[in-house]
Amino acid sequence: MNIKLLNIHLSDLPEEKERFDTLISPSGTVATLNKIASNLGIEHMGYDGAFPNSEEVAQAIKNDIRNTLESGSSPVLLFTTLVYNAQSTLAFITEIKQEFTHSVKIIVGGQLIPFAKKAYIQNLNIDAVCIGDGEALIPELMNDIKQGTLKRHYEKWLSSSPETTGKFEMVDYSNFYQLDERMLAQKALSGLSQLCLQGLGGPGCSWAANNKNKACDFCSLQNITEMNRQSLDTVMQTQKYLQDTLNPDRFFDVANQFLPFLSVKENIEWLKKYINKREEYNINTPKYVYLTVISVTDKIATLLKQAGVEEVYLGVDHFDKTALTELNKSHRSMSQLEKTLDALQKNNINVRMGLVVGSAAETKTSLQSLKDGIRWITEKYSDIMKAIGVFPIYILPGSKVYEHVKKMPQVKNIIDSFESKGYFTQEEQKQLTFEYMKEHSQVQPEDIFETIKALQSMTPDNTISYSYIESPNADALKL
Template sequence: MYVKLIQPKMLRRPMDTDLKARMAPPLGLLTIVSILKDNHKVVLENENIEKINFDDKPDLVGISVTVDVLNRAIEISRKFREKGIPVVAGGIQITSAPDFIPQDAFDSLCIGDAEGTWPEIIKDAQSHSLKKIYHCKENFGADDIVSPAYDFVKKSKYLYTNIVHTSRGCPFRCDFCYNSSKNHKYINRNIDDVLADIKKINLRHIMFIDDNFIGNPAWTRKFLEELKPLKIKWNAAVSINVANDGELLDLMKEAGCKSLFIGFESINPSSISNVHKVQNNIKNYENAISEIHRRGIMIHGSFVFGLDGDSTETFKTTLDWIVKNKIETVTSHILTPYPRTKVYEELKKADRITSTDFSKYNTAHVVFKPKNMSAEELYEGYLWIYRNVYSLKNILKRLPDCKEQRAAYLTFNLFYRKYGKFTDFLCKIISYKLVGKIAQLAGRYL
């Protein structure tokens, strides 16, 4: 069979440039490539970096769907289905909320991991008997996980191709997160498989893109011991409770950790308690930051605004706290009620959802009624945080005490955020791959 896999184009947020869209290739679709490529012709088209070829005639189309690209995915599907080509939709939105997908949008929905669904999808497509829904098998585990087809990546089109996942899902169920929907579970990969991916990439810097790298601390310890001999540098996303385990932090440092993405979400205790972020204890935030910084590890902090405990004062309070604690980089989000999360159900019940245009569900639009401020105040505060975190004054104030961190810190703050448009222009001239290499040479390990 000839199978075309498609990543629909994401809509840029106000602070983003094309650097965001070209950050890294889609591992989910590359996993499907691995499943199929030995026995079928496979093409992967990422609309963020290239146009979709609607003129060819594949036997089957597969589309990866997040909620913000759902509208575009439906448009793409329609164009192929009008030519009699069946379309399968999968991805995090389909798995989290399949009942939100219009019945006539796709021929089939793929719920759960690709390895547990696509072999059956291909078999049925070959016999022209596709089912409406495919569920991943119940006993899906680590031995079933397939490595992405790294050799399939168009490296010149991306800033980074050094991305590896060590797990699927997250053990926590925060109310606003996709992982709080019922179809998600947490699985660690086999350590030997992860090490094989790292060696296959053959670079000295790796980005682990798990939802939570320390979701199973016992597994993480074993993995880090195996990772140390490779002498690579890496970054990962973790929950804040990593700082409760000094031995684990020491081991992470020894194994090459350079930075950690941490979802602080809010410094307001009432905001955190309302969304069951049980792993976050705000009283311990500053001590946790100190413990991480003391080991020469940088922090990328993630914050959500618009939680029910927030007011207009929250923005300045958060900015002052970020600057005081020298959080090296920051991602800001407007609370977004992803379908079938607990936050969505609660806001819907309270008649507080104001938009069902899912293209706006990208954490950069206000699609609900905030409790203690207007929608306009929430949006303007969100933009204000970005402008002020990445002002030259606050970039200098947050300069890391550890001199070894400064090249990486300045590279990200200046050339990705503050002057991202110039960097994007440069990438278009000399290629994203080359600029990514330059960033790594400058010490960019975020």
């Protein structure tokens, strides 16, 4: 039996509205699933709904299914399901099953599944529900499909065996729907084309793995301690191949933190090796990476520059001391932030920066600190500050904040509905944010959203300030 695997990440957001921190990039998850399929010798194609638009991608997937069936192969659709695409993914799955019935197999995986597992397992349009690492799951899935023994539910992690622990895959873009067109469109839109890599600082997070209180409260990846243990040679071979074949203007290292250690000393040693390997493989494509504020010293910033890092995303989160303490960052003072930004500025490394508003209890003082902080940053670091994202807390299943919200009686109907249908509507997601702020902060949600609006108008023209959640309609929420 011949299988064609269609790796699909749907997105309702058009290319130019793609996420603030990841910018416009073809899905790295799809590229990794492609790599896994390619290693197994399985025919495959990757689809990312963000380009050119969701309707066109949906038609392309349907055409691929028809052609695959005509050629006598069996199409298997593997969907990556996250909080922001679950509703549209489930709607598309229903459409596919109505049109193609049992001639296609539908598999779902992704970060959201464990939190609404029952909803996905009970959904008869879905043939198999997966929890775990694609690298560990896909070989078994493909084998079971071939043998006709596909089960409804799989759970498997690389860490279940010492031989596979940390063997996370890199990326493969060779079968990626409209990749060339997309790279050209990226360039037209933002001046550069950018491809995702899977780096050694992921898929876990060195911060969550090594500090005593573990992951940040608002983070949905609470157990992300397992790090990629592939060699630096494997990383550089991937970069070299992409540089020679696709020649993007920039790589985006999607590791949650580019630097794989918490200790500065270990990171310095690692960066030196990284730089040597990069030279050995003749890599000159610049890079965009995620960093924590505390991981950057003068020495580290100099080495980052030598490692090709030209822009970083810094999770600054807040400026207020009490809010930072609640966010598990009590050590993160303003002088620490200043040292980090000074070091990046000295090395001419650009910064994109994210603030999370309403995760910690907001007060009048904390809201004022946001205004003061942004004013200070835009004045002192205007040469390197490319964008400041101001994000109202987004309640992500899996986060500590979600665990708290789940216990709030006023949102019980929304949580119950999520657990039975497998997704939040946008309005439900907004309402969770609003109710959490109302319960948790000392100021009203309206004051928080007013502050966010004011912050957005404070930033200079070249700095996009951006937020996912608009203030919801108070009447509609019956406040």
